Amino acid sequence: MAGGQERILRRRIRSIKSTQKITKAMELIAASQIVRAQGRIAASRPYQDGMARIVLETAMGDWFSAGRLLGTPDDVSSVLVLCVVADRGLCGGYNSNVFRATERLLVEKQEAGIETRLVTVGKKAQGYFRFRGIEVAESFLGMSERPTFADARTVAGAAVAPFVAGEVDQVIVVSTRFHSAGSQRIEVRQLLPLADPRNDEAKASHEDEPGVSRNIAPDQVPDVKHGYTEFEPDAAILLQELAPKAAETAIFAALLEASASELTARQRAMAAATENAGELIKKYSRIMNRARQETITTEIMEIVGGAEALRAGTHDDEGGLVIQTTV
Amino acid sequence: MAEDSLFQINLVTPERILLTGMASEAVLRTAEGDVTFLANHTPLVGSVEAGVVRVIRPDEDDLRVAVHGGFVQVEQGVVLEGGDTDGQTTGSRVTLLLGVAELADEVDVEAARADLEAAESKVAELTGAGRPAGEADESDPALAAAEADAAWAQARIDAVDATATSG
Numbered sequence: 001m002a003g004g005q006e007r008i009l010r011r012r013i014r015s016i017k018s019t020q021k022i023t024k025a026m027e028l029i030a031a032s033q034i035v036r037a038q039g040r041i042a043a044s045r046p047y048q049d050g051m052a053r054i055v056l057e058t059a060m061g062d063w064f065s066a067g068r069l070l071g072t073p074d075d076v077s078s079v080l081v082l083c084v085v086a087d088r089g090l091c092g093g094y095n096s097n098v099f100r101a102t103e104r105l106l107v108e109k110q111e112a113g114i115e116t117r118l119v120t121v122g123k124k125a126q127g128y129f130r131f132r133g134i135e136v137a138e139s140f141l142g143m144s145e146r147p148t149f150a151d152a153r154t155v156a157g158a159a160v161a162p163f164v165a166g167e168v169d170q171v172i173v174v175s176t177r178f179h180s181a182g183s184q185r186i187e188v189r190q191l192l193p194l195a196d197p198r199n200d201e202a203k204a205s206h207e208d209e210p211g212v213s214r215n216i217a218p219d220q221v222p223d224v225k226h227g228y229t230e231f232e233p234d235a236a237i238l239l240q241e242l243a244p245k246a247a248e249t250a251i252f253a254a255l256l257e258a259s260a261s262e263l264t265a266r267q268r269a270m271a272a273a274t275e276n277a278g279e280l281i282k283k284y285s286r287i288m289n290r291a292r293q294e295t296i297t298t299e300i301m302e303i304v305g306g307a308e309a310l311r312a313g314t315h316d317d318e319g320g321l322v323i324q325t326t327v
Numbered sequence: 328m329a330e331d332s333l334f335q336i337n338l339v340t341p342e343r344i345l346l347t348g349m350a351s352e353a354v355l356r357t358a359e360g361d362v363t364f365l366a367n368h369t370p371l372v373g374s375v376e377a378g379v380v381r382v383i384r385p386d387e388d389d390l391r392v393a394v395h396g397g398f399v400q401v402e403q404g405v406v407l408e409g410g411d412t413d414g415q416t417t418g419s420r421v422t423l424l425l426g427v428a429e430l431a432d433e434v435d436v437e438a439a440r441a442d443l444e445a446a447e448s449k450v451a452e453l454t455g456a457g458r459p460a461g462e463a464d465e466s467d468p469a470l471a472a473a474e475a476d477a478a479w480a481q482a483r484i485d486a487v488d489a490t491a492t493s494g
Contacts, residue, residue: 040342047341050424054400057372149341149426232373233358241374242398245426252341 006295009288013281020277026090027270030263033145034181037260041178044256051249055194055242061235069243071196073169078115080137080168081105082159082191084175084254085122086262087144092269094176094262095124101186102174106134117168119158121255147259152252160247163192171247175254176261184261192247334366334419335407336382338392340428346390352383353421355399364401364421371401375423377478379486393434393486395479397425427479431486439487443480449473 059070083102085095102118109116120129120139129136138158143151162168171192176184231238336353338345353364357373375397382390400422407418453470 043343044341046337046339046344047424050337050339050400050422051398053402053422054372054398054424057370057400061372152341153426229370229372232362232371235372238372238374238398245398245424248426249341 006288006291009284009291013284013288016277016280016284020274020281023270023273023277027267027274030267030270034260034263034267037256037263038178038181041253041256041260044253048249048253051242051246055239055246057229058231058235058239058242059194059196061229061231068169069193069239071193072190073193076114076169078117078168079109079170079172080117080119080159080162081109082155082171082173082175082251082254083118083120083122083125084173084258085120085125085144086258087123087141089124090269091262091266092272094265094269095122095128097186098174098176099125099128101188103132103134105172105174105188117162119155121155121258143255144262145259147252147255149252152248152255155251155255156244156248159251160192160244163247164244173251173254175258176265178257178260178264181264184264191250192243194243194246332366333385334364334368334421337420337422338380338382338425338428339422340425345392345425345428345430346382348384350382350384350421352381354381354383355394355423357399367403367419368401368421370403371399373399375399375425377475378482379489380423380428391431391486391489392425393429393431393479393483394423394425395427395475395482397423397428399423429483429486431489434483434487436484436487439480439483443477443484446473446477446480450477 081102083098085098089095106116106118117137118129118134120126120136122139122144123141126136126139126141140151140155140158143155159171163171170190172188173191174186174188177187178184333349333351335347336350337347351366355362355364356376356378358376359373362373375394377394377396380392380394382392384390402420402422404417405420407416407420450470450473453467453473
């Protein structure tokens with residue numbers, strides 16, 4: 001009876017403490033990996049920038065024959081959706097936010113009478129879409145935390161090949177963009193056809209060209225002219241080779257950013273969990289201490305009561321037991 | 328060496344920058360044959376075939392890189408940034424975007440030889456299956472993949488071999 005509740009509470013506190021240790025460790029691991037993931041994003045930028053410049057140059061060279069490779073298609077009859085999530089949970093709303101965006105997109109497309117095909121990255125997606133009864137054409141596992149370019153190629157094999165083969169008219173990626181450590185956003189964007197660089201050429205040539213930037217005075221910036229470029233092979237053929245590669249690069253970027261976002265989400269979720277565990281420990285300690293105090297009080301009351309009873313049952317002068325009750 | 332005989336060369340893979348610096352010549356194979364780029368080459372965009380890219384630098388040894396295909400872009404009169412540009416601020420720049428590439432020093436020759444053997448036996452197996460060679464090219468993606476693997480393995484071996492003989 002006595003101490004029973006206390007023992008239960010003590011056990012519970014111990015259990016919360018070990019959970020807290022685990023969440024704390026996960027938080028620290030995620031935090032250390034974020035730095036590496038950010039480094040990987042930075043390391044992949046030169047390639048992406050270079051790819052953007054080449055695509056721009058080639059598109060400027062021969063945009064008549066670009067056909068279905070560039071711009072937004074008007075008449076879409078089938079679309080492939082690539083959904084990028086994590087392999088593991090414990091990262092707050094990271095996965096479910098992407099799922100929600102993906103599902104909304106799928107429903108939207110289906111209502112418009114467009115055939116959809118779903119390709120996923122991340123173990124969590126498998127379970128989710130199976131439960132929802134949504135058919136997944138292909139899913140990839142084991143690359144969400146540390147994606148390599150080879151992984152991006154594998155994914156491209158499933159996401160880009162149908163477009164190249166003409167089976168789908170459009171490829172859309174739903175993933176989390178990593179803007180900064182404090183801001184990640186779900187983004188739904190068209191992967192293929194490639195965004196028409198002519199539309200935002202002015203923007204592209206200032207953002208994507210590392211040559212035109214910061215530490216150089218504007219009057220020193222050379223005038224980059226388009227349209228005087230040789231193509232080997234022909235721009236039209238080159239564009240056909242470029243499009244899948246550019247898509248591959250974009251998938252790689254999406255995977256990298258998703259992994260950094262996942263780690264950030266996990267760090268934040270685990271920090272919250274650790275904090276919550278601390279609060280629970282405080283709360284239960286308080287309840288436990290009160291319970292302990294109550295037990296002690298009850299015990300003393302019992303002893304006092306017993307002593308009183310004993311004394312009442314004997315003669316006063318014979319009583320050898322005198323208890324000072326100060327409770 | 329005169330300033331305008333150099334250009335900036337960037338060898339970029341998706342995961343890192345393999346090389347950035349000034350060079351006087353770059354030799355590589357595009358879809359239409361071998362090309363040597365010198366400074367002030369006409370702007371060009373082209374595809375790079377699997378093989379060895381050789382970069383000739385003014386004060387250093389030649390650099391050999393095994394590449395598994397990619398793209399090359401030559402630009403004129405751009406602002407040079409990043410890497411060692413020898414104080415040059417504008418000039419021509421040659422950028423190679425390589426999906427997979429390895430510096431000659433980093434190639435594991437044993438592994439490359441093993442890969443080559445495996446890929447060649449795969450090619451032999453696929454072409455030997457009753458079809459005349461050359462005809463199967465487009466119809467069989469497995470064959471194309473095996474041939475690409477063989478070319479990549481060969482490129483790695485070539486990069487190292489030539490390094491050994493020239494050094």
